[in-house]
Amino acid sequence: MxxxxxxxxxxxxxxxxxxxxxxxxxxxxxxxxxxxxxxxxxxxxxxxxxxxxxxxxxxxxxxxxxxxxxxxxxxxxxxxxxxxxxxxxxxxxxxxxxxxxxxxxxxxxxxxxxxxxxxxxxxxxxxxxxxxxxxxxxxxxxxxxxxxxxxxxxxxxxxxxxxxxxxxxxxxxxxxxxxxxxxxxxxxxxxxxxxxxEKVPLTVKFIARSPGGHAAMPKKNSPLARLAKMIAYIEDHDPFFSVISDTTAQMLRCFGPYMRRFGVVAKHPGLFAPVLKKVLPAVSSTAGALLKSTLAFTMSGASDASNAIPTEAWVIGNLRCAPHQGPEDCLAELKKICDRYGIEIECRVPKRGGxxxxxxxxxxxxxxxxxxxxxxxxxxxxxxxxxxxxxxxxxxxxxxxxxxxxxxxxxxxxxxxxxxxxxxxxxxxxxxxxxxxxxxxxxx
Ligand SMILES: [Zn+2]
Incomplete structure (x- = not known):
């Protein structure tokens, strides 16, 4: 050569x-x-x-x-x-x-x-x-x-x-x-x-409906109010659980000898799993996202007129499913929450990942x-x-x-x-x- x-x-x-x-x-x-x-x-x-x-x-x-x-x-x-x-x-x-x-x-x-x-x-x-x-x-x-x-x-x-x-x-x-x-x-x-x-990414549409009507005579729980309550609830009560997976444990073991802090903890990820679940999200959102599925709300839409109650309002969530809590499990958790607020979910699950x-x-x-x-x-x-x-x-x-x-x-x-x-x-x-x-x- x-x-x-x-x-x-x-x-x-x-x-x-x-x-x-x-x-x-x-x-x-x-x-x-x-x-x-x-x-x-x-x-x-x-x-x-x-x-x-x-x-x-x-x-x-x-x-x-x-x-x-x-x-x-x-x-x-x-x-x-x-x-x-x-x-x-x-x-x-x-x-x-x-x-x-x-x-x-x-x-x-x-x-x-x-x-x-x-x-x-x-x-x-x-x-x-x-x-x-x-x-x-x-x-x-x-x-x-x-x-x-x-x-x-x-x-x-x-x-x-x-x-x-x-x-x-x-x-x-x-x-x-x-x-x-x-x-x-x-x-x-x-x-x-x-x-x-790889996490499986899904686009989830959350839809709230109503009979509509004039905005001068509003009723409680309009579609946007219900979506807002759901979003606030999910922000405060993470529906997805953290796991120190076999992969993440190995990653921490590799980093352990080179870590400035928490090196001992990283060398024994199984033993210190509860500590790591708290520490990693505090280090960075990148480190935190290693542990669980995530959902971010990215788009929304409602009425076409400022004086009309929407018959349909929607938000789009960008869902990324971790291997330990896949698309079906994540959607089931979200559905439980949405049922409480009268919100429907639309989502196509692709045959990818696994x-x-x-x-x-x-x-x-x-x-x-x-x-x-x-x-x-x-x-x-x-x-x-x-x-x-x-x-x-x-x-x-x-x-x-x-x-x-x-x-x-x-x-x-x-x-x-x-x-x-x-x-x-x-x-x-x-x-x-x-x-x-x-x-x-x-x-x-
Ligand atoms: Zn590329």
Whole structure:
């Protein structure tokens, strides 16, 4: 292999070609596929050894590639990194969002972190390995959808198709956490955060109805008053219970030796569960959300006229269900409360999420080994449940080991640029990031 400097200059060139393509999500249910097909043609040009070698299948603009492995009897593995991007306002950026500028030791552009880094990294690694004559020990799939940031239809369609064809995936790898210094504000160390499960997000509509009438003759308990009482009740009486899950316990054990305070408590999460349930929400809302399902009220609507009592008023709640209290259980708790106020609930529960990968399982072990080999400075590889859902959750009902990690070191500031302004990645992490994918693929 070429030396590090040479590799970096090739990688910047290849990665930049991906970044210069505007693959923005247009709208939630966009039918526009043209820019994504163009991007996929580019992939074949940037990665000429691996992409044309794979069997390709199109799912309405989302891409499935199959890299045939040796007949070893191992079940296939799948890598997924979406190609769509969150819209940008170039006026707010200090570097052109699709310019792929190199400046201050960083590469700038929309998608450098979310998540063309993953797509570039895995295809670059596979391309090099193929050119060196490597054949994987099992079939490996690469998926890149065009609607992860919106409808999620691509992941739903591909996961279902594989399932219906009887293809049982052994493990999947997706975006998810990054490698961060002190990820949740409690531990002085560098940790690779691997999502081993995702909360299931639901949009819940709460509806209160009435016969309506003129606002000059109001009666008590109008639809808005009932909704207000329900919201206030839920704010004061959290309907969801906290659990120090096996995953959270392991996360705390990893952080324990590096914690400034509560280190002893963290080393024995089972023993100190009651303390931790109190302490973690006080540390930050991020830490608190690790423990339970959450509900945030985000939208509302009522009468069209200021002098008319609404016949129907509604609020939308963004519900995120933790594995220990899933969609059915959460909705049952909410229904109990709503019944008291004469409020109806509408919610479509998608077939997503479900499995939490075992951090003692094979996939986690292989990923951990690859990270530690590529990044000697990493203190530990830490499992967690993600508060946000990605394409991974579409595979979770069918696969027990769905993991999420972008194996690149980023700072807290860079974390804040995801879906925001001036997204960028350090040049220093690009070579070890590709190495991590190489080690992982070689070990599968
Ligand atoms: Zn993403």
């Amino acid at each position: 070429a030396d590090k400097e040479e590799r970096l200059s090739v990688y910047i060139k290849n990665f930049s070609r991906l970044l210069r393509e505007d693959t923005t999500t247009i709208e939630p249910y966009s039918k526009e596929t043209e820019r994504f097909y163009k991007f996929q043609e580019l992939l074949a040009d940037v990665f000429p050894h691996i992409v044309p070698l794979c069997e390709a299948e199109d799912f309405d603009g989302s891409m499935l590639l199959k890299w045939k492995g040796k007949p070893s009897g191992k079940k296939p593995a799948l890598f997924m990194y979406h190609q769509d991007l969150i819209p940008v306002d170039p006026a707010q950026w200090s570097h052109a969002p699709f310019g792929a500028e190199v400046c201050d030791g960083k590469l700038w552009g929309r998608g450098t972190l979310d998540t063309k880094c993953g797509l570039f990294g895995v295809l670059q690694a596979a391309d090099e390995l193929t050119a060196e004559g490597f054949v994987p020990d099992r079939d490996i799939y690469f998926v890149s959808t065009r609607n992860e940031e919106s409808s999620g239809f691509g992941a739903d369609a591909i996961s279902r198709a594989l399932h219906e064809r009887g293809i049982e995936l052994d493990m999947t790898f997706d975006e998810g956490g990054f490698i961060l210094y002190d990820p949740i504000g409690v531990a002085d160390g560098t940790f690779a955060m691997v999502a081993v499960g 499995n939490v990968a075992d951090y003692k399982g094979e996939a986690f072990g292989l990923l951990k080994a690859a990270v530690m080999k590529a990044y000697p400075q990493v203190d530990d590889v830490v499992p967690y449940i993600s508060n946000t859902a990605s394409d991974s959750s579409a595979y979770s009902p069918y696969c027990r080991q769905c993991l999420g990690l972008n194996p690149f070191i980023i700072s807290k500031e860079q974390m804040g640029t995801i879906h925001g302004i001036d997204e960028n990645i350090d040049l220093d992490t690009i070579v070890p990031g590709v190495d991590c994918f190489r080690y992982l693929i070689e070990s599968l």
